Amino acid sequence: MSYIEQLIEILSKEQVSTNPTMLEQHSHDEGYHASSLPDVVVFPKTKDEVSKVVAFANEQKVPVVPFGLGTSLEGHVIPYNGGISLDLSLMNQILDVRNSDFLVKVQPGVTRSQLNKELKKYGLFFSVDPGADATLGGMAATNASGTTSVKYGIMRDQVRDLEVVLASGEIIHTGGMSAKSSSGYHLNGLMVGSEGTLGVITELTLRVYGIPESIMAARATFPDVQAAVDAVTTILTSGVPIARIELVDDRSIHQVNTYNELQYEEKPTLFLEFHGNEAGLAQDVEFTKEIVTDLGCSDIQFESDTKAQTQLWEVRHNLAYSFIHGFPGKKMMVTDVSLPLTELAGAILDARKAMDAVQLDGALLGHVGDGNYHALLMIDMNNVNEVQKAKEVNEHIVSYALQRGGTCTGEHGVGIGKSAYQQREHGPAYEVMKAIKLALDPNGILNPGKIFVD
């Protein structure tokens, strides 16, 4: 009996698929990395089913690659060694909303928009907002973040407890429901960002927040990127309750104007959002005006109205689309370094130069409060020369960041795309990571080939 037939015995016929379309859907993510087919896709419905599948795979030494919605960018879910694609989309229930504890318990297949729809009923929201409507299991696995982490933190900051199936099939809990704990090793933190290489997440207990009383949005243009970043530093020092602060460079604003028939000033631009109470925000508006004016800001617009705020943010959200629209037939490769704040302006300018030097175009935008920025490079994947150039730009951007105390990936994770930089970034700590991997997954069945270069 083949191992796939055995999987049918463990689960059921309906939960095990070798349908070519299904295999193809589980052979890639949303990034630029080469695809690779799993042998089989399985759809467990409970933690016990996950446990049985993983324990069986461990005995058989068959790779297991957890799969949420496949929105990752660095090849995390691509089964390069074949084996089982463990699709968690049937485990998509919101199990418990403990609103007075600011906690929710969810299954890994729940998406962030699904959760926020439910939380709204309680005046609560979940803060982490990556570009895609990813699953919460996937977001925990990659330690995702987005535009709000400057105020609310990243995915790791929201995780109170994970139920995890280990390589052996054993089920553990990595934390509890308390807001803080000094009890034992921080397995929550270790599992978040481990990208399915240490275990399969089957349940998450997450922190949620009260929807702020008032929201103020703003758009401000600056003479140069350095002035924009300096404004961010001053605003952060002052303690103004910034909830979002996004930087878009002048070239990128030009693209948005061109493809949306808009007339925004084509200068480095900050998109901001403040969360607080009405009186406090009014004072913040005045203070922020002063700061940015001192730093040469030529135009700042505040919006307190929800509709006008949506319009303001649309410019930022349309950025990627404006480039995709402007470069038909090309694909987008996204870099993701993060640096100390004082190094960010230099990094962004250097990235634009590096792109110009090899005549690759694309957007440059940053989650400035975190020192994290993305170059969205437009490349023709069939043009070997262009793909090579893009890889060189990525390599250049990563090297620049690593030389200045930064990281090769701020929020997308390692997957296959950043594994080559792990040794360089972490030095001897890389061996510690390997030792942990070996201790928890001695047969190397969990998402093999990810994070570590074999």
Next chain:
Amino acid sequence: MSYIEQLIEILSKEQVSTNPTMLEQHSHDEGYHASSLPDVVVFPKTKDEVSKVVAFANEQKVPVVPFGLGTSLEGHVIPYNGGISLDLSLMNQILDVRNSDFLVKVQPGVTRSQLNKELKKYGLFFSVDPGADATLGGMAATNASGTTSVKYGIMRDQVRDLEVVLASGEIIHTGGMSAKSSSGYHLNGLMVGSEGTLGVITELTLRVYGIPESIMAARATFPDVQAAVDAVTTILTSGVPIARIELVDDRSIHQVNTYNELQYEEKPTLFLEFHGNEAGLAQDVEFTKEIVTDLGCSDIQFESDTKAQTQLWEVRHNLAYSFIHGFPGKKMMVTDVSLPLTELAGAILDARKAMDAVQLDGALLGHVGDGNYHALLMIDMNNVNEVQKAKEVNEHIVSYALQRGGTCTGEHGVGIGKSAYQQREHGPAYEVMKAIKLALDPNGILNPGKIFVD
């Protein structure tokens, strides 16, 4: 040649002590646990010296117990297996203030007040404030927190990078200078709270914050503990920027009144602090008044003046002293559970009942925003019966918390005092922790007997 003579060869005569007074000073912490002498105390001055000492100890299989200022409460620094007490007090330099990056680099022997004195020059502060003026190395080792974590987070949230000497003597860095990263396993989080059992911290890169523009303090009395906790939940839901929110029970206020000749209303009392801007805080004051009045608050006082704020907080700070003063000859045993917010009121009331039932007196106070509370039990350490009762109350308090999704220690750490509860709290995850310990410290030389029950 004895191993102590060899240590003199590795370091210098002045850095190696077997002076009985010195050994005694390194035989206990500030808790109630039995003392135990190290064989020797060493005072390294550099990471390389730490590395040499640890590598040597590993070869010789001699225990190494890192020591900061000895302010821990659960016996973390007590060398129950003898060996080397590694005193890091000579490594007490603030190495770098990167004010525009909101980062500082410090040696492990720097205390939090020493750091805050330096940061004040830049308009910055370090947020974590445990009761003692502990070293930052010790605070990272135990994942300390205090009154401000409801807004600024716990010690683990402030750590960007640690330089750590492993059992082998190898020196690693666990993170970087970027505000966020999804690169590799979260070794920062793993090392924070590992209590010297996985490595010795020789340098810390920490996050710091801008001093808030305005601070408002308040004191509010409630008919019962439940009403006080309900007020906290409502305030947190509303998004009011609470920076501190401490609960003290009625019995404890009575003690403060008695020993400080004060006339505060002897009811459950909240001490609050808000950080923000002036206009925002004015609105928060009105809003908070409404909330607490609705919940039966009989008296609320706000203080915007610094001197009046100090006076207000003195009541809270004098609590422990008022009990020590009131029970001459007795020692204080401190419990430290943390629970989901909705379970906190019940837990505090139950703890008071448990104390009354065995006729043990003491304070009850909570970092309510985190669900963390302490019972400060006054006990005669020479009275075997009373010590036994205190242990039973602690056991009762821990069991109550663990049954409700809480943790046996919110901020003090495990040490020897909470090791017996690790298996119960973590279940099979306890074995994962053990596997990590074994992978990183195969000879078990690093702070043996702590966290894990051998």
